[in-house]
Every structure is written in C-alpha cells, then in structure tokens.
Amino acid sequence: MESTKLIRIANISGRYLVFDPDAVSALRRQANTNGTLVGTTPQQPTQNIFLGLPIELRPEEVDALIRTNVAYVVDDVAAHQSALQSLDPDSRRAYVSSLRLRKQAAQKVFAEINAHKASITASKKNKNKEARDDSSAVPSTDLGTADSGALKPDGNPSPRNSQVTLLGVTPTSSINHVSPDAHALPVEPRNSEKGSLCQHMLGSGYFMTPGLRFGSRYSVYPGDPLRFHAHFMANEYGWEEEIPILDIVGGGRLATAVKKAFLIGGRKPSASPDMVTSPVRTFSIEWAGM
Amino acid sequence: MDGPHRYSADVASAVFQNLQDQHQWASLEILSIPGLSRPMIRGLPPRLLYLHPDDQIAALAYEKSAGARTQHDAEFEWVLAVHLSEKWTLSNFAAVMDALPDARKGAKRIVLAALHNDSTVVYYIVQEGMIKPRQN
Numbered sequence: 001m002e003s004t005k006l007i008r009i010a011n012i013s014g015r016y017l018v019f020d021p022d023a024v025s026a027l028r029r030q031a032n033t034n035g036t037l038v039g040t041t042p043q044q045p046t047q048n049i050f051l052g053l054p055i056e057l058r059p060e061e062v063d064a065l066i067r068t069n070v071a072y073v074v075d076d077v078a079a080h081q082s083a084l085q086s087l088d089p090d091s092r093r094a095y096v097s098s099l100r101l102r103k104q105a106a107q108k109v110f111a112e113i114n115a116h117k118a119s120i121t122a123s124k125k126n127k128n129k130e131a132r133d134d135s136s137a138v139p140s141t142d143l144g145t146a147d148s149g150a151l152k153p154d155g156n157p158s159p160r161n162s163q164v165t166l167l168g169v170t171p172t173s174s175i176n177h178v179s180p181d182a183h184a185l186p187v188e189p190r191n192s193e194k195g196s197l198c199q200h201m202l203g204s205g206y207f208m209t210p211g212l213r214f215g216s217r218y219s220v221y222p223g224d225p226l227r228f229h230a231h232f233m234a235n236e237y238g239w240e241e242e243i244p245i246l247d248i249v250g251g252g253r254l255a256t257a258v259k260k261a262f263l264i265g266g267r268k269p270s271a272s273p274d275m276v277t278s279p280v281r282t283f284s285i286e287w288a289g290m
Numbered sequence: 291m292d293g294p295h296r297y298s299a300d301v302a303s304a305v306f307q308n309l310q311d312q313h314q315w316a317s318l319e320i321l322s323i324p325g326l327s328r329p330m331i332r333g334l335p336p337r338l339l340y341l342h343p344d345d346q347i348a349a350l351a352y353e354k355s356a357g358a359r360t361q362h363d364a365e366f367e368w369v370l371a372v373h374l375s376e377k378w379t380l381s382n383f384a385a386v387m388d389a390l391p392d393a394r395k396g397a398k399r400i401v402l403a404a405l406h407n408d409s410t411v412v413y414y415i416v417q418e419g420m421i422k423p424r425q426n
Contacts (some may be wrong), residue, residue, distance in 0.1 A: 016355065025316055082302040097310060106358050144407055161411075182307070201420075204420070206420075220420075222422070231418065231420075231422045231423055232423070237379070237380050239378075239379065239380050239381050240379050240380075240381055241379060241380070242317075242377035242378070242379055243377060243378050243379060243380070244376075244377050245372055245373070245374050245375070245376050245377070245404050246374055246375075248402070248404075248414065249374070249404050249412055249414065251415045253412075255423070256374055256423070259425060260423050261421065261422070263420060264380065264383075265380070266380045266383065267383075268380075280417075281380060281383075281384050282395075282419055282420050283380075283383055283387075283416050283418060283419075284415065284417045284419065284421040284423075285402070285413075285416050285417075285418060286414065286415050286416070286417075286423060287402055287412075287413075288339060288340075288413035288414055288415045289339075289413075290335075290339070290413050
C-alpha cells in the first residue's frame with residue numbers, strides 16, 4: 001500500500017461512497033475491497049442495466065480500512081457546502097470559464113457532426129441523382145437514404161467515443177473542486193467486536209461481496225471476484241450470540257449445494273481494554289454427505 | 291438435578307444408534323471429555339469421511355499418472371450430537387474444538403450431528419478456520 005495517498009471515503013447520509021475511479025482501483029488492487037457499484041443515471045434510474053460509480057462500502061469495511069490506515073472518511077455534504085461558500089472570486093471565475101469552455105467545445109463538436117451528416121446526405125443525393133440519370137431501375141435506394149444515411153459504413157470512423165469526455169459537462173467527481181481533506185471525520189475505529197470477521201477476512205486477503213444471494217451476510221472470494229468463485233458464505237456472530245442449529249443446517253446445506261462452505265466466525269471480547277485482542281475464531285461447515 | 295445431563299446423553303445415544311445402524315460406523319464409543327459438559331461420540335466410518343480438496347486434487351493427479359487408485363484409509367471422527375432445537379454460540383463451538391486432541395494432519399474437525407424429533411439425523415463437518423470447500 002502506498003503510504004502517502006489515503007483513499008477518501010465520502011460519508012453521505014450515513015452511506016460510505018467512493019467516487020474517484022483511481023481510488024476505486026486502488027482499493028481493489030491494494031486493499032482487496034471491491035465495494036458495490038451503486039451509481040445510475042439521474043433520470044430514469046431504473047432504465048439502466050449496469051450501475052457505475054460511485055461504489056458503496058459497508059460500515060465494517062470502512063472500519064477495517066481506517067484501522068489499517070488505508071482510507072479516511074469525510075463528511076462530504078459539509079465539505080461541499082463549505083467549498084461552495086468559500087469559493088474566492090478567482091477560482092469562481094476559473095470554474096465558470098471552464099464550464100463555458102466545455103460548452104463551446106460541445107457546441108463545436110455538435111456543429112461538426114451536423115455538417116458531416118449534411119455533407120453525407122448531400123453526396124448521397126448527388127449519387128442518387130446520377131444513378132437516376134443513368135438508369136431508372138433502382139427504386140429501393142431512395143427509401144433507405146433519408147434515415148440510415150448517417151449510419152452507412154462509408155469508411156468514416158465513428159466520432160462518438162472520442163467525444164464522450166468533451167461532452168461531459170457535468171463532472172462525475174468533484175475532486176478538482178473540493179479540497180480532499182476538508183471535513184475529514186475523526187478517526188475512531190469502533191471499539192467493539194462487531195466487524196471483526198470482516199476485518200479478519202480483509203486482513204487475510206479475501207474479497208467480499210454481498211451474500212444475500214446465498215442467504216448470508218458475505219460471499220467470500222479467495223481473490224478478485226472477477227477471477228474466482230466464492231469459497232464461503234459467511235456470517236458474523238457475537239461470541240455469546242445464540243446460533244440456532246437449524247441455521248447451521250440450512251446454511252451448511254445451501255453452501256454445499258453451491259460448492260461453498262458455510263463460514264461462521266467472530267472474536268471473543270478481551271477481558272480488559274488494554275489487553276491484546278484475542279484472535280478471530282472461524283468455523284467452516286460443510287454437509288458431511290451422509 | 292441431572293436433567294440437562296440426561297438430555298444430552300439421550301441425544302448422544304440416539305445419534306450413536308443412528309451411526310451404528312444406518313451408517314455402519316465401527317468402534318463407536320461415547321466419551322466424556324474433561325472440560326466439556328456434553329458427551330462426545332468417537333467412531334470409525336466405513337470409509338474416509340472427509341478429504342481436503344488439495345489432497346483430493348493430489349490423489350486425482352496420482353491416479354492419472356500411476357493408473358492406480360489411491361487408497362485412503364478411514365479415520366476416526368469426533369461426533370458432537372445436538373438436537374435441532376438447540377442454540378449454540380461461537381464460544382461453545384470453540385470450547386469443543388479446544389477440548390479435543392489435535393488432528394493428525396490439517397485442521398481440527400468435528401462431525402456435527404443434528405437430531406430431529408422424528409429421529410432424522412443430519413451430519414455436518416465443522417472445521418476450525420477458513421477451510422476451502424470440497425469440489426464435489
């Protein structure tokens with residue numbers, strides 16, 4: 001882990017979010033934390049198959065990241081409000097002119113696209129005219145030209161991809177406008193055993209995704225979830241929390257059916273605060289096949 | 291009052307019978323372990339009950355290269371008999387694991403036998419630590 005660049009986690013209405021793509025990739029590469037993509041389009045959010053940035057992290061994951069000194073949490077609402085209010089005239093002018101620049105660039109690109117389309121249609125029409133002059137036996141071409149003309153594979157490279165960034169007037173991250181350390185919340189790892197299983201698994205290099213699909217809290221992967229199948233469905237329990245045997249039977253049976261093991265675990269609370277914390281105990285459960 | 295003790299002894303004896311009559315386990319005995327309030331069953335299954343996935347892969351590779359089947363001898367297992375309606379805690383499981391002698395190799399394991407009122411018994415392998423699952 002790079003010692004200098006801490007990852008900024010935004011706390012917004014009780015949720016922990018990471019907006020910066022570089023931070024997301026650093027989390028995934030160096031802290032085996034993949035998070036859950038939760039970002040969608042601002043309008044018609046359900047008309048979108050794939051979710052994008054930001055990623056949301058679980059509170060216990062955030063706790064573990066703070067403990068291992070990988071990340072810090074900021075009150076993002078307060079950071080934004082103070083950034084908006086304390087904007088000095090110079091940076092305000094710079095921001096407005098940058099918006100204006102983007103707008104001009106977008107207008108220019110649109111104008112180019114329209115001109116390009118118009119020239120294609122014009123040349124098509126010319127061609128058709130020539131064709132009609134030569135012979136009147138091609139009746140179908142005229143129908144297609146009007147709407148599909150711009151899509152014809154006529155050797156021109158598709159201009160869309162390169163302009164995605166140019167047209168993005170609304171930035172996906174406010175990283176350039178909000179000071180990264182503003183309103184950082186004090187580092188206070190929770191002084192309880194809750195989250196100790198998550199911490200233990202992150203510490204031993206396991207990745208986690210939400211486990212609801214398999215009726216548990218975590219699906220636990222031995223490496224990046226894009227490369228591996230999950231090995232465990234895991235639940236954390238308090239040291240003296242009662243676990244119904246029926247839950248172990250159900251969890252164990254389902255896990256075995258999907259080629260996983262059912263993992264339960266937690267940490268024994270230490271007798272006094274200044275004592276060394278006891279290790280996390282975990283138990284892997286599989287159907288015995290008899 | 292020996293109520294709780296009688297109860298766990300009854301559960302253990304029902305599981306004992308099930309292992310003996312339905313699953314053909316041999317050399318079965320019910321033992322009381324120092325430090326544990328519940329009796330444990332120890333016995334020898336007719337064939338090896340659990341093989342770690344890495345050993346499984348090694349055995350398959352050996353079979354492929356040597357053309358002969360690998361023989362895995364059955365191992366004695368510790369069985370913890372519980373009733374389905376019971377509730378256990380991590381500390382209870384840890385106490386059972388700690389009271390048992392070390393495994394010959396690999397992680398400590400017990401067979402958790404859950405008994406239901408209709409005398410169905412289901413068996414689960416519980417191992418200490420994060421042990422990757424078998425590739426059935």
